[in-house]
Amino acid sequence: MAVRDFGRFLWQNFREFSRDAIDPVMHVARFFCFLHITSTRLVTPVRSEGPSMLPTINLTGDYVLAEKISARLGTVRPGDIVLIRSPQNPRNIVTKRVTAVEGQRVNFVAKPKESDLCETTVVPKGHVWIEGDNIYNSADSRKFGPVPYGLIQGRVFWRIWPPNAFGPLGQRPE
Amino acid sequence: MGSGSQLWNITRKYMTAGLIAFTVQDRYIAVAQVQGSSMSPTLNPRENSFIGRPTNDRVLVEKWCLEKYKFSVGDMVVYSSPENHKVRHIKRITALPGDWVGAPTLSDTVIQIPEGHCWVEGDNSASSMDSRYFGPIPLGLIRGRVTHVVWPLQRVGAIERKVPRSKHVPL
Numbered sequence: 322m323a324v325r326d327f328g329r330f331l332w333q334n335f336r337e338f339s340r341d342a343i344d345p346v347m348h349v350a351r352f353f354c355f356l357h358i359t360s361t362r363l364v365t366p367v368r369s370e371g372p373s374m375l376p377t378i379n380l381t382g383d384y385v386l387a388e389k390i391s392a393r394l395g396t397v398r399p400g401d402i403v404l405i406r407s408p409q410n411p412r413n414i415v416t417k418r419v420t421a422v423e424g425q426r427v428n429f430v431a432k433p434k435e436s437d438l439c440e441t442t443v444v445p446k447g448h449v450w451i452e453g454d455n456i457y458n459s460a461d462s463r464k465f466g467p468v469p470y471g472l473i474q475g476r477v478f479w480r481i482w483p484p485n486a487f488g489p490l491g492q493r494p495e
Numbered sequence: 496m497g498s499g500s501q502l503w504n505i506t507r508k509y510m511t512a513g514l515i516a517f518t519v520q521d522r523y524i525a526v527a528q529v530q531g532s533s534m535s536p537t538l539n540p541r542e543n544s545f546i547g548r549p550t551n552d553r554v555l556v557e558k559w560c561l562e563k564y565k566f567s568v569g570d571m572v573v574y575s576s577p578e579n580h581k582v583r584h585i586k587r588i589t590a591l592p593g594d595w596v597g598a599p600t601l602s603d604t605v606i607q608i609p610e611g612h613c614w615v616e617g618d619n620s621a622s623s624m625d626s627r628y629f630g631p632i633p634l635g636l637i638r639g640r641v642t643h644v645v646w647p648l649q650r651v652g653a654i655e656r657k658v659p660r661s662k663h664v665p666l
Contacts, residue, residue, distance in 0.1 A: 351511050354518040361521065395580065406635035409611040411564040447578035465609075471580035471636045 364388045365475065367404060369416040373453030373460070377402070377490070378416060384482035385416075385490060387475035395470070397449065398422065402477040402491045405451060408468050409460070416477060417451035417461055423470075429463050430456060442467075449473070525556045526645060527573065527583070533617035533624065534571070534585055537654065538644070553646035554585070554654075556639035564634050566591065566613065569656035571641040574615065577632050585641060586625050587657070590614035600627050611635070618657075 359365075370382035378385070387404050391397055399421055407413040421427040424443070427450045431440045434457060444450050448467035453459025462468060480490045520526075529538045529552045538552045556573050560566065566588055576582040590596045595605045596614050608614055612631035617623025626632065644650050 347511060351514060354514040357518045357522065358514065406633070407611065408633040408635060409609075411611055411633065411635040411637075445578075447576065447580065469575075469577035469580065469633065469636055471575035471577065472633060473580075 362389055362393070366481065367414075367416075367475075367477070369404075369477070371416075372458045373455055374402070374416055374418070375455040375458075377418075377454045378480075379483075383480055383486070385477045386479040386481060387477045389475045391476050392473045397470070397473060397476060399425070400491070403449075403451070404474040404477065405468065406472040406474055408465055408472060414474055415460075417453055417459070419449050420452050420462075421450040423448055425450075431463060433457050447471075521558075523558055525558065525639065526553055527556050527585075527641075528553050529585060532622055533619055534587075535619040537571070537618045537657075538585065550647055552644055552650065554641045555643040555645050557642050558639045560640045561637070564637070566634070566637070566640070567656065568594075569658040571654055572615070572637050573639045573641060574632060574636045575638060577629055577636060583638060584615075584624075586615035586617050586623070588613050589616045589626075589658075590631075596626075598627055598630070601630055606631075613637075 365387055366384055367387050368382050368384055369378050370380070372380055391401075392403070397403060397419055399419055401419050402416060403419055404414050404416055407415050420429075421444050423446050426441060426443050428439050428441050429450075429452065431438060444467045447470050449470055450462045450467050452461045452463065456463070476491065478489060478491050480486050480488060532539055532541075535541065538554065566572065568588055568591055570588045571585060572588055573583050573585050576584055590608050591613050592608050592610050594608050594614070596608065597605045608631050612633055614626045614631050616625045616627065620627075641654055643653050
């Protein structure tokens, strides 16, 4: 009898202990899962740096917000700034501007440092044409051609840092 | 009052379970259904039928490989089609950056896979829409690596890395 009581005592203690231990773990797990889902499906902050998007995005690195919905739905339009997985190195994500989507004709200056010579091409099905705003220093579609839409990771729509430039982003400069 | 909070507790438990399951299948491992015969006989072989009706294989897709994007020749991968980003295909990588492949439908000569790209082909080359048609694809389109068949039960097992030797062009 005493043994059974002792067993029950142990079991109850174990249950309470495990409940106490599991609860915080579940809270943390839930938090990280929620974070993962919002950052992959809704919106995520990104630090974008480098010379290719001058003057829209600074050389030293701006913090911007990128939304994931329009990339997933397929509603990215010419003029949008997108985060795109580099076709040359899949570990890198670069920020460029979409200048044409599938089926559109695109004019581009092939070698802006040497001549003003324009070339024309048509973007194939399921692809987009991406260019940096700073055409003199940007590795983009003028170098590696149109890129598949599936590489787009998100659309940049808001700048949050530096604070004096806080505001919407992504309209085509006039 | 009591039943209301109990209901809320149950809802919360299901929400948590759903959240965790969704994250795991998004980041680590997922099950996918295979359609079509482009990977036959490795996936969806013809004799794969249940009471006269053909069934589709279900496979396990691991996504750890997306941390580094390191792949080997012979890996079976899921990628989103370069022509329609909403469609996923399963094919086998047969060449990696720097390799040379012969592509009779694209050009007369052999072509070299550019940096950051790979060449994918189906095991059933007679009915497969792959790199022989649209050329090399960026590695960034890859969404996961297929490791095991999990359904139907009689075909459960690991998928081995198969290198199609004949397709490689010796230099």
